[in-house]
Amino acid sequence: MKHLLGILLLTGMSPALAQHDHHPAPPAPADSHARHEGSEESGHPADHALPAEPPASPPADPHAGHDRSIAPDGAGSAAHAGHEPTVADPPVSPPSPAALGGPSHAADGIFGAKEMAEARRIVRKEHGDIRVGAILIDRLEAIIRDGKDGYAWHAQGWYGGDIDRLWIKSQGEGRFGDAVEEAEVQALWSHALDPWWNLQAGIRQDIRAGTDRTYAVLGVQGLAPYWFEAGGALFLSDKGDVTARFEVDYDQRLTQKLILQPAMEVNLAAQEIPELGIGAGLSTAEVGLRLRYAFVPEVAPYVGVQYERAFGDTADVRRARGEAAGGWGLLIGIRAWF
Amino acid sequence: MTQAMERRSFLQAGALGLAGLGMTSLMPAWARTGSAGIVPAMPTVSGDDIHLTIAHTAFTVGGRTGHAVTVNGVLPAPLIRLREGQTVRLHVDNRLDEDSSIHWHGLIVPFQMDGVPGLSFPGIKPRTTFVYEFPVRQSGTYWYHSHSGLQEQQGHYGPLVIDPAEPDPVAYDREHVIVLSDWTFLHPHRLIAKLKTEGGYFNRQKQTLLGARKSGAEETMSAADRAMWGRMRMDPTDIADVTAATYTYLVNGHGPAENWTGLFRPGERVRLRIINAAAMTIFNLRIPGLPMTVVSADGQNVRPVTVDEFQIGNAETYDVIVQPTEDKAFTLVAESIDRSGMGRATLAPRLGMTAPVPPLRPRPTLTMRDMGMGGMDHGAMAGGTHGAMAGMDHGAMAGDGAPEADHGSAHSMSGRSMRDTSKVPDGMKAGVGVDAIAMAPVDRTGDPGIGLDDVGHKVLTYRDLMALAPNPDQRPPLRTVEVHLTGNMERFMWSFDGEKFSEGVEPIRFERNERARVVLINDTMMTHPIHLHGHFFELVNGHTGSYPRKHTVNVLPGGKASFDLTADAPGDWAFHCHLLLHMHAGMFRVVTVRPLDGEAA
Numbered sequence: 015m016k017h018l019l020g021i022l023l024l025t026g027m028s029p030a031l032a033q034h035d036h037h038p039a040p041p042a043p044a045d046s047h048a049r050h051e052g053s054e055e056s057g058h059p060a061d062h063a064l065p066a067e068p069p070a071s072p073p074a075d076p077h078a079g080h081d082r083s084i085a086p087d088g089a090g091s092a093a094h095a096g097h098e099p100t101v102a103d104p105p106v107s108p109p110s111p112a113a114l115g116g117p118s119h120a121a122d123g124i125f126g127a128k129e130m131a132e133a134r135r136i137v138r139k140e141h142g143d144i145r146v147g148a149i150l151i152d153r154l155e156a157i158i159r160d161g162k163d164g165y166a167w168h169a170q171g172w173y174g175g176d177i178d179r180l181w182i183k184s185q186g187e188g189r190f191g192d193a194v195e196e197a198e199v200q201a202l203w204s205h206a207l208d209p210w211w212n213l214q215a216g217i218r219q220d221i222r223a224g225t226d227r228t229y230a231v232l233g234v235q236g237l238a239p240y241w242f243e244a245g246g247a248l249f250l251s252d253k254g255d256v257t258a259r260f261e262v263d264y265d266q267r268l269t270q271k272l273i274l275q276p277a278m279e280v281n282l283a284a285q286e287i288p289e290l291g292i293g294a295g296l297s298t299a300e301v302g303l304r305l306r307y308a309f310v311p312e313v314a315p316y317v318g319v320q321y322e323r324a325f326g327d328t329a330d331v332r333r334a335r336g337e338a339a340g341g342w343g344l345l346i347g348i349r350a351w352f
Numbered sequence: 353m354t355q356a357m358e359r360r361s362f363l364q365a366g367a368l369g370l371a372g373l374g375m376t377s378l379m380p381a382w383a384r385t386g387s388a389g390i391v392p393a394m395p396t397v398s399g400d401d402i403h404l405t406i407a408h409t410a411f412t413v414g415g416r417t418g419h420a421v422t423v424n425g426v427l428p429a430p431l432i433r434l435r436e437g438q439t440v441r442l443h444v445d446n447r448l449d450e451d452s453s454i455h456w457h458g459l460i461v462p463f464q465m466d467g468v469p470g471l472s473f474p475g476i477k478p479r480t481t482f483v484y485e486f487p488v489r490q491s492g493t494y495w496y497h498s499h500s501g502l503q504e505q506q507g508h509y510g511p512l513v514i515d516p517a518e519p520d521p522v523a524y525d526r527e528h529v530i531v532l533s534d535w536t537f538l539h540p541h542r543l544i545a546k547l548k549t550e551g552g553y554f555n556r557q558k559q560t561l562l563g564a565r566k567s568g569a570e571e572t573m574s575a576a577d578r579a580m581w582g583r584m585r586m587d588p589t590d591i592a593d594v595t596a597a598t599y600t601y602l603v604n605g606h607g608p609a610e611n612w613t614g615l616f617r618p619g620e621r622v623r624l625r626i627i628n629a630a631a632m633t634i635f636n637l638r639i640p641g642l643p644m645t646v647v648s649a650d651g652q653n654v655r656p657v658t659v660d661e662f663q664i665g666n667a668e669t670y671d672v673i674v675q676p677t678e679d680k681a682f683t684l685v686a687e688s689i690d691r692s693g694m695g696r697a698t699l700a701p702r703l704g705m706t707a708p709v710p711p712l713r714p715r716p717t718l719t720m721r722d723m724g725m726g727g728m729d730h731g732a733m734a735g736g737t738h739g740a741m742a743g744m745d746h747g748a749m750a751g752d753g754a755p756e757a758d759h760g761s762a763h764s765m766s767g768r769s770m771r772d773t774s775k776v777p778d779g780m781k782a783g784v785g786v787d788a789i790a791m792a793p794v795d796r797t798g799d800p801g802i803g804l805d806d807v808g809h810k811v812l813t814y815r816d817l818m819a820l821a822p823n824p825d826q827r828p829p830l831r832t833v834e835v836h837l838t839g840n841m842e843r844f845m846w847s848f849d850g851e852k853f854s855e856g857v858e859p860i861r862f863e864r865n866e867r868a869r870v871v872l873i874n875d876t877m878m879t880h881p882i883h884l885h886g887h888f889f890e891l892v893n894g895h896t897g898s899y900p901r902k903h904t905v906n907v908l909p910g911g912k913a914s915f916d917l918t919a920d921a922p923g924d925w926a927f928h929c930h931l932l933l934h935m936h937a938g939m940f941r942v943v944t945v946r947p948l949d950g951e952a953a
Contacts, residue, residue: 103869103914106777107831113863116946120924121472123948124464129474136451137470140501141928142852142938148549176845176852177784209771209787209840210585237842240582267560311553351549 147173148351153304155347157187157320164189172204179204181214186221196222200231211236218249225289228252241265256284257292273314277302286327291335293327306349318345394511394529394604395430400440402432404454406476406498407447411507411535413600413607418537420507421448421498427605428531428629429496429510436491436517442484444476451475451500454484455885455926456512457667458494458651458903461486463923466885468499471924471942475500491516492651493625493669495531502540504932505631509533513625514651521820522647524623524673528614532637532664532686532695534599534630535607543594543632544933547844552587554595557692557715559588573717584770586788586877588718589690590841591802593878593933594632596693601633601686603697611706612697621675622699623647624684628664631932634689634879634906636663636804637670639699640710642682644672646812650902652888653820662812663689663801665881665906666930674699681705689802689879691715716803722877723770724790724910780836781850785938787840790875796911797893802879814913815893817900823890825918826897829869833860837907837929837939839876845937846876846929852938859942860927862919869916877909880934884943885925889915904930922948 117123122130149171157164166187172179181204186197202216211234218229233247246260263277279300286294304318323340324332332339397404404423411420411427423429434440446452453475455467465486469475476482491514498508511529536543546553559578573581573588581588606612616622624644628635638644638661645658648671656673664670676682679701686695691712698706773782775789782789800811839846851857862868869892872882883904890899892914899916907913922945929939 103832103871104829105831106834109861110863110866113861113866113944113946116944116948116951120463120922120944120948121474125474130470133470133474135470136475137468138854138856141935141940142847142854144544144548144937146545146548148545150549176843206784206843209784210842237585239585240579241585267558268562269560270556270558311550 143175145173145175147171150351152349153347154350155316155318155345157343157345159341159343162189164195174204177206179212181212181216193223194221196220202231202233204235207234207236210238214247227290229257238262253287255287257287257297258282258284271308273306273308275302275304275306275316275318277304283328291328291331293325293329293331295327296325297328298322298324302345304345304347304349312351314349316345316347316349318347319343320345395424395426396433397424397430398433400438401443402440403443403445404429405445405447406452406454406508409507411605413535413602413605414609416537418535421452421503422507423454423510427507428533428602429508431510431529432496432512434488434512434514436488436514439485439487443481444484445481446476446478449478451477452503452508453498453500454496455499456484456494456496457883458492458669459486459512460489460886460888460921463886463921463925466923466925468885468926471926488514490514490651491520492648492653493529493627493671494651495627495629495667495669497629499926502544502631502932502936504629505534505536505540505543507535509629511625511627511629521653522623522671522673523621525620526616527623527625528699529604530614530624530626530684530697531602531604532626532628532630532633532635533602533605534594534633534688535602536594536598536600538598540631540933543598544844544936547593547933551593551842551844552590554593554597555587555590555690556595556597557589557690584723584788585842586718586723586770587841589715590877591690591716591718592633592688592692593844593931595690596688599633599688599693601630601635601688601693601695603684603686603695606697608694608696608709613703613705614697614699615703616676616699616701618679618701619675619677621673624672624674625669626664626672627669628666630666632666634663634665634801634881635686635695636661636689636801637684637686638662639674639682639684640707642674642676642699644674646817647671647673649817649900650888650904652901654900655818655820655898657812657816658810659812659816660809661800661804661807663804663906665879665904666932667881667883667904668902668906681707683707683709685710687712689716691803713803713807718802718877718909721794721796721911722802722909724788724793724875724877776850777834777836779834779849780838783850784843785840785845785847785852786838786850786875787842788875788877790873790910793873793875793910793912795913796908797891797913799908799911801906801908814891814900814905815895817891817893818895818898819890819900823897823899823901825867825920827867827918829867829916831866832869832871834871834873835860835941837872837874837876837880837882839878839934839939841877844933846931846934846939847937848939848941853940854938857941859924859944861944861946862917864919864922864945864947866919867916868919869914871912871914872905872907873912874907874909878931879906879908880939881906881930882913882928883930884917884927886921886923886943886945887917887919887925889917891915919945921945 119130151169153168155166157166164187168185170183172181174180181202183200186194188194198218198220200216200218202214204212204214207213214233214235216231218231220227229249229251231247231249233245235245238244242262242264244262249257259281261279263275266274268274281298283292283294283297300320300322302318302320304316306314306316308314320343329339406423409420409422409425410417420427444454451469453467453469463472465484466472494512496510496512497504511531600607604612643658643660645656647656648654650669662670681698681700684697684699694712696709770788772789776782797814800813804811836849838850874880881904888901888903891902891905893899905913925943927941927943928935
């Protein structure tokens with residue numbers, strides 16, 4: 015420790031040292047490296063005035079010349095105080111007028127402005143303007159439940175750039191042997207709001223026996239802290255009723271390929287919608303737990319359980335029909351994307 | 353640009369420790385030994401008129417055949433062997449149905465010969481020939497590759513070696529060119545589509561619940577730290593975007609099973625010219641049992657430094673001397689930075705000999721330092737705890753955990769934002785494409801690279817490098833240009849200063865011959881090899897006046913690297929991350945140097 019302090023002091027590190035004397039000292043080799051090591055630190059702002067050290071004479075052994083920078087770096091936590099090697103940075107400043115002069119595009123004078131303009135259009139597009147799409151079938155499952163086995167799907171697809179995308183969603187369910195009970199398709203414009211969240215707006219079309227409805231949709235979808243995939247949307251129907259839906263799920267990797275996914279969905283209504291059997295307030299909620307095995311990331315069959323039930327007036331409607339307000343289901347399905 | 357090499361002082365230094373051999377290489381070794389050392393022979397082209405043909409070719413590795421874009425029908429492209437002082441004409445015939453190009457990586461050429469479509473020239477249209485012509489003003493190990501689309505990922509790259517006009521200060525009896533690369537049977541556009549859909553698609557080494565219960569170096573992260581990473585929506589195992597899940601790592605176009613073999617006679621000094629021509633892979637290179645003396649970095653001679661391993665970023669080159677004395681084989685291991693796979697080759701006295709292939713080491717995990725909080729840690733976080741001596745590490749910044757130090761930091765961090773936009777300078781846009789901002793980035797030129805802090809042997813750091821000759825321009829820089837390296841891992845967006853090149857950004861402008869410092873601040877949690885065309889810059893690493901001169905610098909996650917630049921090459925130049933898909937995603941800028949030749953100054 016003592017000789018480390020000596021080296022630091024000799025090379026003008028005392029201001030930084032004063033702030034850092036509580037650091038555990040890395041071992042300081044007491045050899046010819048010391049000279050270099052000292053010069054590492056002269057970039058501390060306090061040493062601005064120090065002349066840059068000339069390089070040491072050629073090293074006598076193959077390991078000399080590479081210092082192990084014995085002093086703690088990160089001298090201070092101000093934005094640039096930790097920038098340690100040698101001469102302090104000169105001020106950040108804009109380019110000189112001479113740098114701004116001359117032709118805008120150097121190659122125009124050699125190959126012609128017209129040909130270069132087309133090449134510039136391409137090079138610009140090829141460095142950031144990527145448009146791609148994907149289709150994700152999040153759930154395609156059979157639901158085994160008391161006496162009325164059924165099926166359900168949940169899928170989405172998108173195409174576009176980083177910020178704006180066309181986003182299509184579809185979900186629905188039915189019972190084996192019957193017509194589709196309810197199905198919906200949403201066509202949305204998706205706009206990135208921040209690194210993780212997208213604003214989504216568009217229309218939703220429901221297809222169900224006798225009660226087709228069209229909605230305006232406004233929602234968000236994205237990734238919440240702790241890696242929760244989440245989304246929420248408000249729906250305003252052409253009949254004037256307002257409903258909302260919130261969804262969240264989480265992928266817990268048990269192994270690289272075995273993934274346990276708890277998921278939850280809640281549906282709300284601002285008013286009663288008798289023709290759909292929906293009461294005001296919390297109408298239905300669903301929790302599921304799916305265990306999938308990703309043979310490849312794109313294809314993952316799963317088994318799971320879910321509990322779904324209705325609340326309030328919605329539950330009453332179900333009971334009036336002779337149904338239970340809620341119940342368990344066993345799930346067998348597949349998740350896939352491409 | 354002058355390549356003033358003080359060869360005399362080099363020889364006096366005797367720095368290679370090769371007393372007596374210094375002057376034997378008046379003739380380049382390859383000319384003396386022919387290709388005897390290279391098995392199978394690497395196709396070579398040389399002379400003043402060189403003809404290259406870009407075309408579609410089948411490429412076979414690991415028993416499977418795929419589609420490649422190649423030069424003269426081989427992968428890697430033929431070795432171009434030039435001599436300093438000659439003027440070379442390269443006739444490049446594009447037989448593809450799309451535009452192509454060749455960029456001479458690291459060569460100091462007039463801007464219109466630099467080969468970047470849209471900047472230097474219009475590109476080479478389908479079924480046309482473009483003739484590059486330029487004087488060769490330097491020597492060393494370089495390479496060349498397409499700068500069009502994603503052709504580089506498809507095989508369009510090859511080595512380029514220039515012999516010095518004067519006797520080579522590096523003495524060697526034999527040489528091998530080692531081209532490292534990554535091959536996939538997926539079309540590169542599929543790579544992008546997968547990554548845009550799922551940023552961690554190719555990472556098959558994520559943290560898992562069962563993995564956390566196993567012992568093992570990579571699973572030592574505490575629950576609190578895992579929670580903190582989760583809160584930031586960051587994955588501490590996200591080390592490489594594209595991994596061995598799809599890649600076969602190649603050495604001179606050979607997969608690990610094909611085992612490219614370079615020959616030597618015991619006792620010979622063998623010069624390995626190692627080029628990282630991979631599209632998306634940073635490699636950790638070592639030859640177990642054989643220390644390597646680094647004599648050149650990015651084609652520029654450095655004072656010899658002996659190491660056991662080094663990390664090589666995309667587009668970097670290192671020349672090393674090895675001197676195997678025994679009649680036995682050695683395995684050259686090029687492990688990908690995330691340790692999902694390796695390239696493997698053999699150095700042996702006779703063909704058919706092999707050495708054991710070491711298993712992959714445990715995958716590294718990112719630390720607080722990689723998060724850009726190096727300047728806030730209160731431990732032995734100095735850049736240089738990883739000295740030459742095994743066991744002297746303190747582990748406080750180790751890739752594999754360092755429970756105490758990380759723990760403390762994690763707690764002190766819990767109330768802070770990882771994306772404090774008040775830290776953002778005026779010129780930067782912290783929008784959708786910026787998922788993190790380094791709070792207290794520190795210079796990381798003293799770090800050996802992710803996962804290499806505690807490997808038990810000497811690993812090269814940038815601070816080990818000193819130019820052999822004094823730096824040609826010793827003026828202090830008069831202004832600083834800051835460039836933030838920015839990204840969004842989840843959306844696979846990459847940019848400088850938060851703006852993709854496609855958004856129509858302003859160039860970075862320099863006055864001709866001005867001396868400026870460029871500070872690269874890595875706000876992301878990935879290592880980015882940043883390349884400036886048309887220039888060598890001096891990497892600010894503490895050795896004032898003897899900074900290593902480079903064309904590409906690896907900037908470690910959450911850290912900084914600075915270089916001093918003499919903007920002596922008039923024209924428009926590309927400046928970009930050399931991870932091909934990062935560049936393609938927008939991590940690209942134009943650097944202009946004015947006035948041009950013939951303009952009134």
